[in-house]
Amino acid sequence: MAYELYYWDGLQGRGEFVRLALEDAGAEYIDVARESKNSGYGMDAMMKVLNSKTEPHIPFAPPFLRDGELMVPHVANILLYLGPKLNLAPKDEGLRYVAHGLQLTIADFVAEVHDTHHPLATDLYYEDQKDAAKIRTQNFLDKRVPKFMKYFERVLAQNPHGDTQMIGDTATYVDLSIFQIVDGLHYAFPRAMKEFGAQYPRVAAIHDAVLQRPNIAAYVDSERRIPFNESGIFRHYPELDQDA
Amino acid sequence: MAYELYYWDGLQGRGEFVRLALEDAGAEYIDVARESKNSGYGMDAMMKVLNSKTEPHIPFAPPFLRDGELMVPHVANILLYLGPKLNLAPKDEGLRYVAHGLQLTIADFVAEVHDTHHPLATDLYYEDQKDAAKIRTQNFLDKRVPKFMKYFERVLAQNPHGDTQMIGDTATYVDLSIFQIVDGLHYAFPRAMKEFGAQYPRVAAIHDAVLQRPNIAAYVDSERRIPFNESGIFRHYPELDQDA
Numbered sequence: 305m306a307y308e309l310y311y312w313d314g315l316q317g318r319g320e321f322v323r324l325a326l327e328d329a330g331a332e333y334i335d336v337a338r339e340s341k342n343s344g345y346g347m348d349a350m351m352k353v354l355n356s357k358t359e360p361h362i363p364f365a366p367p368f369l370r371d372g373e374l375m376v377p378h379v380a381n382i383l384l385y386l387g388p389k390l391n392l393a394p395k396d397e398g399l400r401y402v403a404h405g406l407q408l409t410i411a412d413f414v415a416e417v418h419d420t421h422h423p424l425a426t427d428l429y430y431e432d433q434k435d436a437a438k439i440r441t442q443n444f445l446d447k448r449v450p451k452f453m454k455y456f457e458r459v460l461a462q463n464p465h466g467d468t469q470m471i472g473d474t475a476t477y478v479d480l481s482i483f484q485i486v487d488g489l490h491y492a493f494p495r496a497m498k499e500f501g502a503q504y505p506r507v508a509a510i511h512d513a514v515l516q517r518p519n520i521a522a523y524v525d526s527e528r529r530i531p532f533n534e535s536g537i538f539r540h541y542p543e544l545d546q547d548a
Numbered sequence: 549m550a551y552e553l554y555y556w557d558g559l560q561g562r563g564e565f566v567r568l569a570l571e572d573a574g575a576e577y578i579d580v581a582r583e584s585k586n587s588g589y590g591m592d593a594m595m596k597v598l599n600s601k602t603e604p605h606i607p608f609a610p611p612f613l614r615d616g617e618l619m620v621p622h623v624a625n626i627l628l629y630l631g632p633k634l635n636l637a638p639k640d641e642g643l644r645y646v647a648h649g650l651q652l653t654i655a656d657f658v659a660e661v662h663d664t665h666h667p668l669a670t671d672l673y674y675e676d677q678k679d680a681a682k683i684r685t686q687n688f689l690d691k692r693v694p695k696f697m698k699y700f701e702r703v704l705a706q707n708p709h710g711d712t713q714m715i716g717d718t719a720t721y722v723d724l725s726i727f728q729i730v731d732g733l734h735y736a737f738p739r740a741m742k743e744f745g746a747q748y749p750r751v752a753a754i755h756d757a758v759l760q761r762p763n764i765a766a767y768v769d770s771e772r773r774i775p776f777n778e779s780g781i782f783r784h785y786p787e788l789d790q791d792a
Contacts, residue, residue: 360708361646361715364653364699374642377649385645398618401629402605405621409608415659423667424680425687436668436680443669455608464604471605 306332307386310350311367313337315536316488316529318414319367321379322386324480327523329390335528337366379414380407383477392480394472403471406459406478413452413485417492418537420444420544430541441544445496449489453504456482460506467506468513475517482507483514488538496546550576551630554594555611557581559780560732560773562658563611565623566630568724571767573634579772581610623658624651627721636724638716647715650703650722657696657729661736662781664688664788674785685788689740693733697748700726704750711750712757719761726751727758732782740790 307326311319319335326333339345353375356362363377369385370376376385384404387393393400423440424433456470465473470482486507490497501508514520523529532538551570555563563579570577583589597619600606607621613629614620620629628648631637637644667684668677700714709717714726730751734741745752758764767773776782 356706357702358706360706361649362699362702362706363649364656364696368649374645376645378652381645381649381652384648401618401620401625404628405605405607405612405625408622408625412608412659415656419663424683425691427691428687436683439668439680443672447669447671452608455606458601458606462600462602462604462606 305372306334308334308336308370309367310336310353310363310370312350313347314530315533316484316538317367317536318379320530321410321414321477321481321484322367322369322382323528324484324520324523325383325386325390325392325477327528328480328517328519329392330519331386331390378411380404380411383407383481387477390477392475392477394474394476396472399472403476403478406470407481409452409455410478410481410485413448414537416444416448417485417488420492421539421541430539434543437541437544445493445546449496450503453507456507457504460510468509470510475514479510479514480520482510483520486511488532488536491532492538492540493545494540495548549616550578552578552580552614553611554580554597554607554614556594557591558774558777560728560776560782561611561780562623564774565654565721565725565728566611566613566626567772568728568764568767569627569630569634569636569721571772572724572761572763573636574763575630575634622655624648624655627651627725631721634721636719636721638718638720640716643716647720647722650714651725653696653699654722654725654729657692658781660688660692661729661732664736665783665785674783678787681785681788689737689790693740694747697751700751701748704754712753714754719758723754723758724764726754727764730755732776732780735776736782736784737789738784739792 309319309322311317334345336345337347337350341348350366353359354363361375363375367379367382368375368377369382376382394403420441421430421437422433423436430437459470460467463471469475470478515524553563553566555561578589580589581591581594585592594610597603598607605619607619611623611626612619612621613626620626638647664685665674665681666677667680674681703714704711707715713719714722759768
């Protein structure tokens with residue numbers, strides 16, 4: 305049975321980290337909110353789950369994955385669950401906790417990316433918190449991006465199996481997520497990221513290697529890949545980027 | 549062998565969610581950074597891991613848990629790992645993903661609590677972002693606390709096994725974490741939380757029930773429980789609380 309991925313239509317957002325894993329593995333999945341209402345899916349189907357008064361295990365927010373009876377919420381949790389099934393997790397049981405830890409660090413980074421344009425409140429418009437966004441983004445670019453990226457560089461440098469994957473000796477869902485955050489940073493902050501490849505060569509190489517995986521290359525070129533846009537996590541607001 | 553918990557000394561912070569599980573289970577553990585240097589532990593031991601150039605699996609930040617050779621970072625990941633060992637997780641494999649999802653929602657909430665006093669930058673002083681903190685906190689109290697707490701109320705109300713635990717039919721680490729966030733909210737925002745018990749009766753009842761668990765009651769009264777303070781996640785800045 306196909307996996308059902310529930311996430312907002314019209315943006316990559318957090319759902320994209322799950323899509324990349326499903327696409328890379330060539331797994332059968334239904335992107336529920338993007339399907340037509342006639343097929344029994346669509347946005348209504350997602351809202352029905354979110355607002356259900358009877359579901360025993362309601363998610364707080366999308367994305368969530370339904371696999372038969374099981375409902376798994378949160379990106380990192382979904383990847384923890386799917387990783388072994390999609391052959392995108394370390395074989396070793398212990399290493400799976402390490403991979404999950406890396407994914408949770410990526411989740412924290414993604415939350416910080418979101419807060420660059422929404423530092424004061426998620427439910428206020430960006431336009432109403434622009435000044436705060438400018439301060440937060442500058443700190444993000446000056447301090448937080450280097451802190452996270454230097455960490456990921458160290459993780460790669462100290463991987464006993466070599467620096468061509470984030471953990472163990474084969475590609476995992478963590479590498480796919482690294483691709484996504486690097487791709488997103490380049491979209492959102494093209495000026496600030498100009499030297500990214502020179503500054504963080506190992507991380508940049510992961511991005512490029514993932515993009516050469518046949519199923520990812522095909523996906524990125526397909527209509528299934530929603531382009532980055534200003535409804536997502538990574539938004540290109542030129543006024544927030546580093547000065548030219 | 550005793551578990552080694554690595555977390556900053558002097559604050560409850562994120563480490564407290566792990567301590568509560570270890571304490572409730574009566575597990576043997578070493579709170580590494582709080583031990584003396586002479587014993588081979590202490591802050592230096594923690595920094596040695598964080599700064600290691602040779603560890604194969606370095607954490608991004610505390611807390612992390614060492615169990616023999618395995619290093620598990622991130623609160624929710626640590627609880628995922630410890631839960632079954634401490635008899636604080638659902639027996640059912642599938643439900644463990646649901647419990648983990650709840651814990652990740654708690655982790656998101658905790659990050660939002662942190663950002664009430666640090667909306668612009670983690671490495672700026674609170675004093676340098678007080679105005680932004682005021683706006684963010686007001687939105688947090690008006691919108692975010694209700695959103696999360698109503699969700700937790702629904703989770704309890706829709707638990708097929710009854711509303712006296714967050715998941716399944718026995719207490720899990722998720723209940724312990726609910727205790728901690730309710731306790732923290734009362735500490736940080738006593739005025740805004742005055743009606744908490746009436747507004748969110750099921751969540752409040754979880755807090756009270758956890759506090760009656762013998763090992764938690766003993767722990768909370770012990771010197772091992774660091775009092776809430778203004779170095780932690782939950783900080784009592786009266787000017788951020790709801791007006792009297």
